[in-house]
Amino acid sequence: xxxxxxxxxxxxxxxxxxxxxxxxxxxxxxxxxxxxxxxxxxxxxxxxxxxxxxxxxxxxxxxxxxxxxxxxxxxxxxxxxxxxxxxxxxxxxxxxxxxxxxxxxxxxxxxxxxxxxxxxxxxxxxxxxxxxxxxxx
Amino acid sequence: xxxxxxxxxxxxxxxxxxxxxxxxxxxxxxxxxxxxxxxxxxxxxxxxxxxxxxxxxxxxxxxxxxxxxxxxxxxxxxxxxxxxxxxxxxxxxxxxxxxxxxxxxxxxxxxxxxxxxxxxxxxxxxxxxxxxxxxxx
DNA sequence: CCTTGACTTCGAGTTAGCTCTAACTCGTAT
DNA sequence: ATACGAGTTAGAGCTAACTCGAAGTCAAGG
Numbered sequence: 075x076x077x078x079x080x081x082x083x084x085x086x087x088x089x090x091x092x093x094x095x096x097x098x099x100x101x102x103x104x105x106x107x108x109x110x111x112x113x114x115x116x117x118x119x120x121x122x123x124x125x126x127x128x129x130x131x132x133x134x135x136x137x138x139x140x141x142x143x144x145x146x147x148x149x150x151x152x153x154x155x156x157x158x159x160x161x162x163x164x165x166x167x168x169x170x171x172x173x174x175x176x177x178x179x180x181x182x183x184x185x186x187x188x189x190x191x192x193x194x195x196x197x198x199x200x201x202x203x204x205x206x207x208x209x210x211x
Numbered sequence: 212x213x214x215x216x217x218x219x220x221x222x223x224x225x226x227x228x229x230x231x232x233x234x235x236x237x238x239x240x241x242x243x244x245x246x247x248x249x250x251x252x253x254x255x256x257x258x259x260x261x262x263x264x265x266x267x268x269x270x271x272x273x274x275x276x277x278x279x280x281x282x283x284x285x286x287x288x289x290x291x292x293x294x295x296x297x298x299x300x301x302x303x304x305x306x307x308x309x310x311x312x313x314x315x316x317x318x319x320x321x322x323x324x325x326x327x328x329x330x331x332x333x334x335x336x337x338x339x340x341x342x343x344x345x346x347x348x
Numbered sequence: 349c350c351t352t353g354a355c356t357t358c359g360a361g362t363t364a365g366c367t368c369t370a371a372c373t374c375g376t377a378t
Numbered sequence: 379a380t381a382c383g384a385g386t387t388a389g390a391g392c393t394a395a396c397t398c399g400a401a402g403t404c405a406a407g408g
Contacts, residue, residue, distance in 0.1 A: 090397055107402045111355050124328070127321050132269030135281050135395075157339060168336045175333060178326045184264045185319050191261070192312045199305045202294060227367055246374045248385050325364075
């Protein structure tokens with residue numbers, strides 16, 4: 075069980091931010107130790123790390139909440155909870171997740187495009203530098 | 212030559228946003244037609260589209276300004292401007308661009324990781340659905 | 349017992365990035 | 379001529395996402 079400051083070390087978020095995320099419902103409140111201090115599990119940490127990555131990729135907290143709501147269900151089923159409880163919404167959730175995947179893949183295409191543009195420009199620079207060197211001989 | 216509303220159609224930005232970007236220096240002011248209305252070129256549009264992509268990938272306006280400052284120099288050299296004028300800062304710019312590329316590639320790795328996580332979860336759902344179907348027979 | 353340090357809540361303040369309103373100026377169609 | 383639609387500026391207002399300060403609680407060490 076980890077304290078809030080141990081979680082900040084592992085995730086790069088500040089304690090302010092962690093408490094803020096909890097307040098607005100992006101994170102569920104972790105268990106508490108005697109005295110009321112937050113006590114995080116390893117699984118909490120990996121969820122937060124996932125959240126941080128999605129943030130870096132430009133998703134808003136609202137989108138993250140929307141998308142990761144899904145993950146939980148899967149985890150709960152895998153941890154042995156009765157799948158019948160979730161069946162009614164299973165198709166809906168599969169649909170959301172597929173949409174999420176498509177979004178990610180679109181993002182990857184754009185990113186690949188940016189990378190090749192940047193590479194092109196960089197090659198231009200390097201060629202120019204080479205020419206400059208040749209001239210000096 | 213395009214009006215501001217034609218540019219909004221092509222880029223998805225609002226006229227408010229375009230003028231705002233100009234005010235804070237993310238975009239250079241385009242030429243004007245008689246009466247003072249902004250008049251954009253095709254090259255302006257593709258620059259703005261590039262900016263929008265970088266935004267979607269989570270870069271701040273400040274980072275975008277920092278990174279794309281570079282592109283201009285290259286374009287100006289390719290358009291025949293004297294490269295000697297830029298030589299003093301050429302190495303510096305190559306360095307910035309390389310860093311930019313590394314950032315993009317790191318982002319791509321994170322994205323790939325997210326994609327495979329999502330795919331895994333989706334497969335979990337699909338398998339579960341399949342099992343459910345089998346049971347019904 | 350008392351200090352220290354890491355936690356707690358609550359609520360106010362800050363920054364980035366828009367978003368809109370008001371008041372105005374054009375060019376074109378009726 | 380006048381009304382309309384699309385543009386203009388300056389500046390106020392708004393939302394998301396933190397960020398911090400104040401005041402308090404608790405557990406362990408001297």
